[in-house]
Amino acid sequence: MNINNQQDSFKVFLSYSAHDIAKKQSQGICSTEATKKVYLNSLATYAVDYYLNCMSFETVKDRDSSQNPWMQTFINTADVEVKNIGKIECFPVSQNTKYCQIPQEVASDRIAYIFVQINPSLDEAHIIGFTPNVNVQSAPTIALNQLQSVDNLLEYLTQKEQAAIVNISQWMQELITEGWQNLENILNPQQLAFVRSRQFSITQARKIDLGLQLDSTPIALVARVASENEDTINMTIQACPLESTYLPQGLELIVNDENGVSVLNATSREHDNWVEVTLSAQVGEKFSVDICLGESKVTQEFIV
C-alpha cells in the first residue's frame, strides 16, 4: 500500500525553512506529546501549502501578528486557507498509518482533508490524497487506502475556485456561476414581492450561511445587473433573510475595491427586511462583497 501511495503522491522536501517554521510554531507551553503534534502539523501544513503554490493556488498566510503558539498547542488543527476557496485541513500520517480519525474539533468549515505522509527522518513529505468535506459530527475514520487521488484534488479545488468568482460578463451570456440561482428558487412569494424590480435584466441569488453549521443564519445574497452602456454596468446587491421576515440586526454588507479598500457599506437596523448597496462598475473591474454578522464573514468576489 505504501508503494502505491507514493507513486500517486506528490513529494515535498522538508528542509530548513519547513523546520524553522515548525520550531517557531511549536514553542508553546505544553506537554511533549502536544509539542510533537504541533510540530508535525506544521510540517504537514508546509507541504500542502507548497504543493498548492506549485499548482498556482493562492494561499492566505497567517500574519506573524496572528501566530499564537501558546494557545495553538491546545487544539489539534493544521489548516491552510486557499484564497476564495476556503480552508483545508492537513493531517500528518506516518508510513505505517492505515486509518486516521478526523477529530470533531477540526470543525465543520473545512472544504477538504489532505493527508500527508511524513518519513521518519522528517525530511520528506508525500501528499498522498484527500477526502472532501465530511460530516464531522460522527468523527469519521478515514481509511488511507481509499483516499481520492491528488489528481482529483486538483479537479475538486479548481472547480471550487471557478465557482468562487462571479463573472458578470458570463452572466450576460447566460452562463450562471455554480451556486447561483433564479430568485424564485430561493425566496418565497412574499419576499419576492419585496425585492422584485423591473429595472434589471439579470437577477441571481445565492444562499449563504453566516455562522456555524449548527447555529447558522441563512441569508440570500441577491445580485441584480443592468448594463448602462457597453463598458459600464449598474448593480444592486442585497442581503435578505431566508427563514425569517427580518434580517438580524447589525448585518453588514461591505463592498471592497480590487485593493481590498472598502468603498461602500450598509448595515441592517432592527426590523429591516433587507439591506442593499448600489454601484456601477467598468468592464474588467474587480470587486468583492463581504457579508458580515458578528464574528462571521462570507466574501463573494465579482469580476465584470
Place this chain on the structure above:
Amino acid sequence: MCELAEQMRQLALKAQNNPSNSVARRKALNSLVKLIQGSGLLSRQQSWSQLPNFEEIYQEAVNDALVKFCKDIDKYSPQYPVMAWVNHIFRWCFLDAVSRYRERTQICSFDEEAAEERLFKDLLEGEGQSKEDINLFRDFIESDPEGILRDLHIRRDRNTNLQRILIFLCEGREWRDISIKSGHPIPTLSSFYQRSIKKRNVVEYCRKYLQ
C-alpha cells in the same frame, strides 16, 4: 532517455497550451513535476558538495526551483530540453538557498539531527523549565489581568468565554467534555477558539505577559 525528454516536453507544452488555473494545466504540471523529481536528472550541484549541510540546502533549492518552474512555465521554449531549463532555474535557486541558509538566525539548532527521536529530544529538552512555563501560563489565564480572555465569549453566553475554555484545556479536558459542560457543540466551540486565539489583541496580550 530520449523518450523521457519527449514526454516532459509534451507535458510542458500541454501546460502552456491550457489557460493558467485550469485543471488541464494543473494536471500537466503535477505530472511533470513528478517526472522531474523521479528522473534523477536534476543537477547534483557538485561544486557545492563540500558545504556543511549541503543536503539540506540542496533540498530547499529543489523545492524553490520546482515552484518557480511551475510559475514560469509560459517562459519555457520547447526547442530546448525541459531539464536544461529546470537546471538553469535550479542553479539560481541553489545560490539563493545558500545565502539564505547563511543568513538564518542561529536559534534553529537541529541542523545535524536526522532521526525523529533526536529531533524531538532536542526540541523538548529542559522539561523542568517547561513545567514552570505551564504554571506561568495557568496563572496568566486564571488571573487574566486585563480581562481580555473573559470578554471573548460565544455570542451572548458570557460563561463560555475564552478564559474558561483555556482553563478546561489546561486541566487536560477533552473537547467533548467541554461541550457537555458548556452546552455548545464541539464545532461551535472549536471554531470560536480557533478564531479567538488569532485575534491581534489576544496574541499581543500573550506576548506581553508570557514572552
